[in-house]
Amino acid sequence: MTTAGDTAIDRAGAAPFVSRGGTAAELVAAVDWSAHPLGPQAGWPPALAAMLRFILTSPESMYIVWGPQRTFFFNDAYAPLLGPRVAQAMGAGFRDLWADAWPAIDTMVARALAGEGSEFEDFHIPMARYGEAEDTWWSFSFSPIYDDAGAVAGMLCLTNEVTARILAQRAEQEAEARNRQILDSATDFAIVSTDPRGRITQWNEGATRTLGWEKAEMIGEPLDRIFTPEDIAAGRPAHEMTMALETGAGRDERWHVRRNGERFWADGQVTVLRDEAGAANGFVKVLRDRTDKRLVEEELRALNATLEDHVAREVDARIRTEEALRQSQKVEAIGQLTGGVAHDFNNLLTVIKGSVDLLRRPDLTEEKRRRYTDAISDTADRAVKLTSQLLAFARRQALKPVVFDAGENVLALRDMLHSLTGSQIEVTVEPGGDPCLVDADPSQFDTALVNMAVNARDAMAGRGTIRITLGAVSGMPAVRSHPAVAGEFVAVAIRDTGCGIPADRIDKIFEPFFTTKDVGKGTGLGLSQVFGFAKQSGGDVMVESVEGEGSTFTIYLPRAAARAAEAEPAAVAGVPAKSACVLVVEDNPDVGAFAVQALRELGHHTVLAADGAAALAELEKDAGRFDIVFSDVVMPGMTGIELGESVRQLYPGLPVILTSGYSSVLAKHGSYGFELLHKPYSIDQLSAVLQRGAARLQREPD
Structure with missing residues (x-):
C-alpha cells in the first residue's frame, strides 16, 4: 500500500x-x-x-x-x-x-x-x-x-x-510572574528578595510603604541600607543569611531604618530560597512595622498566618514548575525502565539465536528441526510484543570504551575534516611517532574532534589554518580549579588562526548552551560534549586563546598500556576434551530448556534448577557429579551472583559461569570475578565459555 x-x-x-x-x-x-x-x-x-x-x-x-x-x-x-x-x-x-x-x-x-x-x-x-x-x-x-x-x-x-526545556522555562516564567503578583498584593508587609550576595532583586509595594524607598531606587542595592549603622558594623545582615542557610529561616525583632532616617521597630523573617537541585539561590526578608507595642501579639499571629500561606503558595507554584521541568529528566527514568525490558528481551533473543545455530548443525532429525523452528516462531512473537514496548521508550546511550590508537583515528578523520571545513581552510595533522593508545569510546572521540574542528572553522570565518597535533605527555597541567595530575596522558591539540575568545568568557565556554557567537549562530553544545567526553574518560580539556590570534583546545586522555591494547586470544570453538556435567540454573522455562538442549547437543550432561535455592539443593545431594555451574544472574530470590558466592565458599573447586541479558549490579560492579556470558549467546560462544571453565578446572589444584 x-x-x-x-x-x-x-x-x-x-x-x-x-x-x-x-x-x-x-x-x-x-x-x-x-x-x-x-x-x-x-x-x-x-x-x-x-x-x-x-x-x-x-x-x-x-x-x-x-x-x-x-x-x-x-x-x-x-x-x-x-x-x-x-x-x-x-x-x-x-x-x-x-x-x-x-x-x-x-x-x-x-x-x-x-x-x-x-x-x-x-x-x-x-x-x-x-x-x-x-x-x-x-x-x-x-x-x-x-x-x-x-x-x-x-x-x-x-x-x-529542546522543546521540553523551552516549555519548562515558559512555565517557570509564568510562576515567577505569579510570585511577583503575590508580593505586590501583600501591601501590609515589606517583602524584599535578594540574590545570594544580598543584592536586592525584588521590592514590593509594602516595602515602599514601610521603608519609603521606591522599587527603582533599591533594585541592585545591598540589603544593608535598611539596617541600622550598629547592626551593619556588627555584621547583622550577613549573620541573618547565615542563620537562614543553616536553619531554613530566621526570625527576630529589631530596629530598622526608613529612607528619611527614622528608626522603627519591626518583626522580621529571613527565608532561604533554593533551586530544584537544593542549592541556595537567594533570600526573602519579610518585615512588619511593630512600633506600636500594643499590637505586637496580634500582629505577630497575623504575620505567621500570612507567611505560612505565602510559603504554601510558593511551594505550590514550584511544584507546578517542577512538573514541567521534569519532562527533561525523563530520559534517565526511561533508561532505568528499558533496562528491565532489555533483560526479558535478551532472554528471547537467546532462544532465537541458539535455535538458529542448532538448525545449522548437520544430520538434524526432522523432529528436532521442527522443534527448533517452532521455538523461533513462538519466541519471535513474544519479541514483537516486547519491541512494541521498547519503541515507546527513549534509549540511554553509555560510553563504550575500548583501547585504540588515537593517532590512527585522527588520520582517518583527516579527509572528512577537509570536507567539513572547506577548501579555504588548510588542515594539517601531525601525529606522534609512537602509538598513542587510549582507553575511551572511539565514536565519542571522533565526535569531539569534529566539534572542535567545526568550532575552529567558525572562529576563522571560513579561511585560515587548523593544525592538529598528537603525542604522549607526562602529567596533565592544572585545569581551571583542578590541580595538576601526574601520570601518562595522550594530548590531542587543535590550533586555529581565528578570532580568539575574550578573556572574560573563556571560563564559561564549556558550559552547556553557552556560546561566544552572535545570537542565532551558536548552540553552545559542541564544546560541552568535548568537556563531558574528556571528563568521563578520566581526562580533561583545556583552552588557550589570544584575541585576534587564535585558540588552542587540548584534550588530555589517560594513556593505556600496550598490554591493555592486546585482545585476549579467542577461545577455540567446540567442546571440552571430555564431556562435562553442567548444573543449569535458569528461572525462565524457555531459556532453561534451550540451554539444556544446547548443552546436550554439545555432548554434555545437564541438570536443570529453576532458582538458586534449587541449585544449592542439587549440590548438597552430590556436588561431585557436577563439573560446572551455569547460572542466570537475574532471578527471583537468590541472584546468580549470590549463588556463585555461595558455591565459591561451599565448593571452592567448582567453576561458576554466569549469564545475563541485563543486570544493574553487573553494570555497576562487574562480574565479581566470575566468567560471564552475555545473552543472547550462540552455541559456539556457549561451547567456548565451557572450554574456559573446564580449562580453569584443570589448572586449579584439587
Missing part, C-alpha cells in the same frame, strides 16, 4: 522501500539504490561515503543532505526525532520529507548549500510530525559538505530538540 509519504518520496527521486523498523544502517541497506539518482553505493563519491560512515557510527543526533536531489540520510540518534515518517525518510528528498517545516528553514538550508555554515539556538519550527500542528524548538547547526573537487555537494546538520 502506497502512503502519501511514499508518493512524496517517489517525486523526490528515491526508490520506495518496505517500511519497517531497524537501525539507520539497515534502512540504508534496504533502499534500492540502483533505481535512485545516486546509483548503487559502490559508485558513490568518497566524500559522501565518508560522511555517511561518520554519522552512522556517531552517538550524536545528525543527518546529511547530498546532491542535486537533496537526498536525506540520518543516524540512529536522529531517528526518534522523525516521528512516524522515519519509515520513509532514508533516501527521501529533503524538502518533500520536511515540507511542513520547510518555510522555517529554507533560507538557512540555502545558505549552507551555498557554502556558509550557521548555528541556531532555541529556534522555533512549526511542524506536524504526528498529524497535528505543533510548536517545536531546536538547537542545531548547518555545515556545508564539499566533494573531492572542493565544490559544495551537500550539508551536515547536528541537531537536538
